[in-house]
Amino acid sequence: MAGLMNRVSGWVTSPAGKLRSARKLIAANQRAEAFPLLAQAAKAGVVDAEFEVARAYLEGAGVPPSAGEGARWLERAAQKGHTEAQSLLAALYVRGIPALAANFAGAAGAALATTRPAAVLFAGIDGATPDFAKAVAWARKSADAGSADGQALLAFIFTSGPDDLRDLPQAEELYRQSAEADCPQGCLGYALALMKKASGPEEYGPAAKLMRRAADAKLATAQYLAGVLAENGHGVPLDLVEAAAWYRLAAVHGLRSAQARYGVVLMQGRGVPADPVEAETWLRRAALQGDPDAAALVGDLYAKGGDLPPNLAEAAMWYRRSAEAGHKGAARALGLLCLNGIGGVPRDPIEAAHWFRLAADAGEEQAKHDLAALVMKGHAQTEDTVRTREWFQQAAASGDLVAAYNFGVCLAEGIGIEKNDIEAVSWLRRAAEGVVNAQYWYGRMMADGRGMVADPVEGQVWISKAANGGLVDAQVALAEMLVSGRGGRQDHAEALILFETAAGTGHVGAMFAVGALLGGGHDVPWDRARAQYWFHKAAEHGHGVAQQMLGRYLARGLAGDVDLAAARLWFERAAAQGIPEIEADLAALPAAAAVG
Numbered sequence: 001m002a003g004l005m006n007r008v009s010g011w012v013t014s015p016a017g018k019l020r021s022a023r024k025l026i027a028a029n030q031r032a033e034a035f036p037l038l039a040q041a042a043k044a045g046v047v048d049a050e051f052e053v054a055r056a057y058l059e060g061a062g063v064p065p066s067a068g069e070g071a072r073w074l075e076r077a078a079q080k081g082h083t084e085a086q087s088l089l090a091a092l093y094v095r096g097i098p099a100l101a102a103n104f105a106g107a108a109g110a111a112l113a114t115t116r117p118a119a120v121l122f123a124g125i126d127g128a129t130p131d132f133a134k135a136v137a138w139a140r141k142s143a144d145a146g147s148a149d150g151q152a153l154l155a156f157i158f159t160s161g162p163d164d165l166r167d168l169p170q171a172e173e174l175y176r177q178s179a180e181a182d183c184p185q186g187c188l189g190y191a192l193a194l195m196k197k198a199s200g201p202e203e204y205g206p207a208a209k210l211m212r213r214a215a216d217a218k219l220a221t222a223q224y225l226a227g228v229l230a231e232n233g234h235g236v237p238l239d240l241v242e243a244a245a246w247y248r249l250a251a252v253h254g255l256r257s258a259q260a261r262y263g264v265v266l267m268q269g270r271g272v273p274a275d276p277v278e279a280e281t282w283l284r285r286a287a288l289q290g291d292p293d294a295a296a297l298v299g300d301l302y303a304k305g306g307d308l309p310p311n312l313a314e315a316a317m318w319y320r321r322s323a324e325a326g327h328k329g330a331a332r333a334l335g336l337l338c339l340n341g342i343g344g345v346p347r348d349p350i351e352a353a354h355w356f357r358l359a360a361d362a363g364e365e366q367a368k369h370d371l372a373a374l375v376m377k378g379h380a381q382t383e384d385t386v387r388t389r390e391w392f393q394q395a396a397a398s399g400d401l402v403a404a405y406n407f408g409v410c411l412a413e414g415i416g417i418e419k420n421d422i423e424a425v426s427w428l429r430r431a432a433e434g435v436v437n438a439q440y441w442y443g444r445m446m447a448d449g450r451g452m453v454a455d456p457v458e459g460q461v462w463i464s465k466a467a468n469g470g471l472v473d474a475q476v477a478l479a480e481m482l483v484s485g486r487g488g489r490q491d492h493a494e495a496l497i498l499f500e501t502a503a504g505t506g507h508v509g510a511m512f513a514v515g516a517l518l519g520g521g522h523d524v525p526w527d528r529a530r531a532q533y534w535f536h537k538a539a540e541h542g543h544g545v546a547q548q549m550l551g552r553y554l555a556r557g558l559a560g561d562v563d564l565a566a567a568r569l570w571f572e573r574a575a576a577q578g579i580p581e582i583e584a585d586l587a588a589l590p591a592a593a594a595v596g
Contacts, residue, residue: 078138135157208229220258227247231271239271244262260283263286296333299333302315312337312342332364371387411427437466444459456487476513483522535549548571
């Protein structure tokens with residue numbers, strides 16, 4: 001009996017016995033109690049115990065997490081030929097061991113808990129500086145020993161590692177071997193290889209089957225891609241409901257791309273009832289993980305409102321996050337907010353130009369026009385003027401009439417290039433065949449004799465075309481020519497109609513001109529009440545001479561009642577702008593006209 005008890009005691013106290021006891025405690029979820037037994041067995045050289053100790057450190061199971069200690073114990077087991085330790089150690093070296101200490105409690109920890117070391121690579125973790133030399137060495141040992149995980153890991157390195165290590169044919173063969181052993185990562189890798197070789201949706205069938213196997217094994221990347229295949233009907237019947245279900249599973253597992261896509265299908269109601277509130281939640285999660293497209297969509301949701309209340313300040317925050325990550329649409333949207341000073345964003349044309357510039361450089365064509373508009377107004381940096389002129393010049397040379405007009409203006413005004421009226425006229429004439437603004441500019445230069453012999457008559461013809469096309473500046477210019485008779489025709493009545501049309505759009509100069517024509521001395525019936533009305537409109541917009549004329553009307557009662565206090569107020573505003581003869585107007589007012 002004593003001998004039997006000694007043998008039983010030996011089983012319990014032997015390193016192998018301690019490992020067995022530790023595993024029972026782990027099965028009962030008593031990891032803290034299990035770890036001392038694991039450590040004793042590992043220190044005694046039991047290779048499986050060394051591997052279990054490594055996992056405990058990496059998972060933080062029964063002991064504080066430590067990637068360094070985990071790697072140290074893995075290497076001990078790996079050196080003794082433990083294929084799982086070799087695979088997992090290779091995965092750690094690919095991802096970068098230091099960074100994993102804070103991350104293994106999540107997706108990678110779950111991968112380890114399944115005893116699939118290769119899952120670490122496909123868990124979506126961002127690592128530190130990798131060590132591919134060590135990773136290849138350990139992955140090759142594991143693969144050569146027949147480990148499906150090792151094969152998948154080595155294939156991953158051959159596919160996604162440094163250029164000098166890449167070997168796509170060898171990677172595909174390793175993925176195939178791993179998939180045949182039913183390794184989820186092997187199935188995923190081989191499916192991706194087959195998808196790259198497929199020439200059409202009908203050839204996606206084998207890849208879709210492999211992807212489904214990887215997705216059923218709860219590999220988040222495979223779940224997301226299974227959703228993509230189902231949404232597009234590639235290799236499987238098109239099924240939006242199934243696609244949405246796969247996206248949700250991958251999103252719940254924390255995969256950024258799946259969170260973004262699930263947010264989109266919720267927003268659009270593709271395979272699920274539309275739910276903009278939940279859509280915003282998933283898009284926000286993806287955006288916070290650094291997805292620029294998701295951040296831009298969150299910005300759009302807040303900017304446009306709809307089922308969610310509009311909140312431009314919130315939109316600006318998300319647009320900025322997306323734009324800083326390189327999203328061209330978000331950069332332009334943020335530029336527009338800066339340009340207009342809305343959504344809590346201070347009005348700042350220079351800041352707007354910065355975002356338009358980034359958007360344009362990323363290929364956003366409309367942002368080029370936005371930046372060009374700021375350049376024309378002088379709200380841009382010197383390099384922007386040159387860049388904008390180059391865009392216009394290149395596009396104009398390819399036959400773009402709008403670009404030809406803009407390039408002509410650059411030449412005429414010296415924007416990003418030395419002034420050249422002759423060249424400007426050539427491009428403006430070309431653009432005038434289809435661009436209203438170019439007709440106006442060409443007509444003005446012809447009337448003024450810039451870059452050509454002056455011809456006010458023909459110039460008025462081109463300006464008239466632009467005016468008939470609805471261009472306000474052209475309407476004002478034509479009206480001025482009709483008042484003065486420059487261009488061979490004088491018609492104050494038609495000029496008044498043109499000025500009134502332009503004034504109705506908010507053109508301040510046209511408002512003053514209507515008042516001047518109606519005030520008398522022109523070939524139209526005078527109407528001083530209407531004249532005073534338009535002088536007042538222009539004066540409110542800061543037109544100095546209109547302020548002076550309004551003061552005179554009020555001081556003399558030219559349109560009815562006298563209002564000396566108001567007259568003085570408008571005279572003083574005109575004086576502040578340096579209007580000539582205003583001191584005489586002020587001196588002529590009675591002393592009793594002091595304001596307030």
